[in-house]
Amino acid sequence: xxxxxxxxxxxxxxxxxxxxxxxxxxxxxxxxxxxxxxxxxxxxxxxxxxxxxxxxxxxxxxxxxxxxxxxxxxxxxxxxxxxxxxxxxxxxxxxxxxxxxxxxxxxxxxxxxxxxxxxxxxxxxxxxxxxxxxxxxxxxxxxxxxxxxxxxxxxxxxxxxxxxxxxxxxxxxxxxxxxxxxxxxxxxxxxxxxxxxxxxxxxxxxxxxxxxxxxxxxxxxxxxxxxxxxxxxxxxxxxxxxxxxxxxxxxxxxxxxxxxxxxxxxxxxxxxxxxxxxxxxxxxxxxxxxxxxxxxxxxxxxxxxxxxxxxxxxxxxxxxxxxxxxxxxxxxxxx
Numbered sequence: 001x002x003x004x005x006x007x008x009x010x011x012x013x014x015x016x017x018x019x020x021x022x023x024x025x026x027x028x029x030x031x032x033x034x035x036x037x038x039x040x041x042x043x044x045x046x047x048x049x050x051x052x053x054x055x056x057x058x059x060x061x062x063x064x065x066x067x068x069x070x071x072x073x074x075x076x077x078x079x080x081x082x083x084x085x086x087x088x089x090x091x092x093x094x095x096x097x098x099x100x101x102x103x104x105x106x107x108x109x110x111x112x113x114x115x116x117x118x119x120x121x122x123x124x125x126x127x128x129x130x131x132x133x134x135x136x137x138x139x140x141x142x143x144x145x146x147x148x149x150x151x152x153x154x155x156x157x158x159x160x161x162x163x164x165x166x167x168x169x170x171x172x173x174x175x176x177x178x179x180x181x182x183x184x185x186x187x188x189x190x191x192x193x194x195x196x197x198x199x200x201x202x203x204x205x206x207x208x209x210x211x212x213x214x215x216x217x218x219x220x221x222x223x224x225x226x227x228x229x230x231x232x233x234x235x236x237x238x239x240x241x242x243x244x245x246x247x248x249x250x251x252x253x254x255x256x257x258x259x260x261x262x263x264x265x266x267x268x269x270x271x272x273x274x275x276x277x278x279x280x281x282x283x284x285x286x287x288x289x290x291x292x293x294x295x296x297x298x299x300x301x302x303x304x305x306x307x308x309x310x311x312x313x314x315x316x317x318x319x320x321x322x323x324x325x326x327x328x329x330x331x332x333x334x335x
Contacts, residue, residue, distance in 0.1 A: 018181075018286040019151040020064050021143055022057040024075030025136070025167060026125040026160040027085050029107045030054030030271075030311055037113050052310045053088030054108055056157035056185060059272040061094045062312030063279035063301055066319070072097065074143060076136050076160065078126055079104035099139050101132045103160075110271050110311075118269050125160035133163055141174050149179035152286050155194075156185035156278060165189045172197040181286070184235075185278050187211065195234035201285065202230055203278050205241040223248040224257035224331040239281065239298070241274050247299050248331070249281075251291040257331045260295045263303035263322050272311030276301040280319075292328045299326050 030052045035044050061071040073089055074097040082098065082105035089096040103126020111119040128136075144153060153175040155168050164170075168190050172182045176198070183201040184194055187208040195202065195212070206217045209226045212233075217223050223240045227250040230238040239249040246261040267273075280298035289297065300323035304314040 018069075019147040020061075020069055020071040020282060020286070021147060021151055021153050022061040022064070022071055022073045023140060023153060023155045023171065024055050024057035024073065024157055025155075025163055026158045027053075027055035027058060027075040027077060027082070027105055028123070028125075029081050029084055029105065030110060031107055032110045032112065032269075032310060034112045035114075037115065038111055038117070038119055050310065051084070052313075053085045053092070054311065055085075056272075056275045056278075057154065058085070058089065058094075059275035059305075059312035060154055060156055060185075060279045060282070061089070062092060063276045063305070063314050064283060065093060066314045066316050067279065067283045067301075068316075069283060070095075072143065074099065074136075074140060076101045076128060076132060077105050078102055081105035081107060097139060097143065099132070099136045101126070101128050103127050106160075110269065112269060116266070118271065120271060122158075125158070128160050128162040130162075133167065137167075137171065137174075140171055141178075144175045144178040144180055147178070147180060151175075151178075152181040152183065152282050154183045154185075154278065154282055155199075156275065158187070159190050166193045168194040169197040172199050183278065183282055185274065192233075195230065198234045198236060200236045201238065201281060202235040203239045203241065203274070203281060204230070205274055206243065209240045217242075220246065220248060220259050221331065224250075224259070227257050228253075239277075239295075241277060241302070243270070243273075247277065247295060247302070249291065249295045249298070251294070255291070258291060258295050258328050259331055260299040260326050260328045263299070263325060265303060265306055267306035268308070269311070270306060272308075273302040273305045275312065276305035276314060295328050296323050296326045299323075 064071040077098040078101040106123035109121040227238040280301035284294035303322040304318035
């Protein structure tokens with residue numbers, strides 16, 4: 001059930017009563033290293049090193065928690081790093097459901113220099129077997145059935161080596177058969193195949209959408225066309241992130257695309273901003289907010305993540321402050 005965060009109660013900030021389940025096929029430990037500068041080929045001494053439970057679904061769950069929700073999380077976890085992810089989620093008040101695998105859970109590295117430059121190194125993840133994937137699917141189905149007709153299921157992140165490219169498509173089909181709302185943030189072949197399963201919402205970034213649509217997305221009008229094309233490929237609704245330039249959202253196949261510009265700020269890091277936006281969409285759609293308020297909330301969540309101490313560790317006050325600054329416009333259809 002939803003929490004009772006007063007910052008999101010009342011006008012324009014309803015806390016939903018839905019169940020949220022964040023699905024992570026390839027979770028991670030996020031390791032953040034801060035150092036004066038990064039010079040290839042040189043020896044560096046880090047100023048600080050911090051570890052956090054990570055992966056896109058973890059960031060989504062953390063932001064949902066900040067928005068007053070009580071999300072659940074499920075992922076394939078292996079070794080000491082997998083245990084660290086699970087214990088870290090519990091410490092954050094997020095209910096984890098771990099499916100054990102033999103391969104060690106991966107570690108993603110984020111290096112932040114004093115200049116503000118952020119370098120990311122993302123491990124592919126350990127190999128998973130067909131039996132492990134099958135166990136993961138069965139546990140997901142059990143949770144979908146528990147949340148039948150009320151749950152919002154959020155699939156996000158990469159697939160680990162060994163997982164079939166249609167894993168998200170299969171899980172979306174099962175979730176939809178249980179009457180659950182389905183939301184997806186993926187890339188490449190996993191995204192392309194999953195669109196055929198008709199998820200209720202998809203949110204790729206510019207590069208991910210361009211990869212599926214096989215054309216450049218170089219302006220907001222092009223992104224507006226992209227969200228409609230993602231819907232034509234199977235999604236019920238879609239958004240495309242343009243990073244600091246803003247976000248496009250089409251709530252239905254027949255509606256005009258909406259645009260929200262990015263909030264001007266100096267980011268501490270942009271890692272996890274897309275995940276924060278996805279959480280904003282999930283929270284707002286489940287709460288029944290208007291399309292404009294939904295896009296405003298998602299954009300505010302992304303901005304708040306830019307200033308967070310770690311990916312997903314947003315402050316509710318920052319979301320509320322940024323949301324008040326954002327103006328949403330309707331894009332006119334092109335010729």
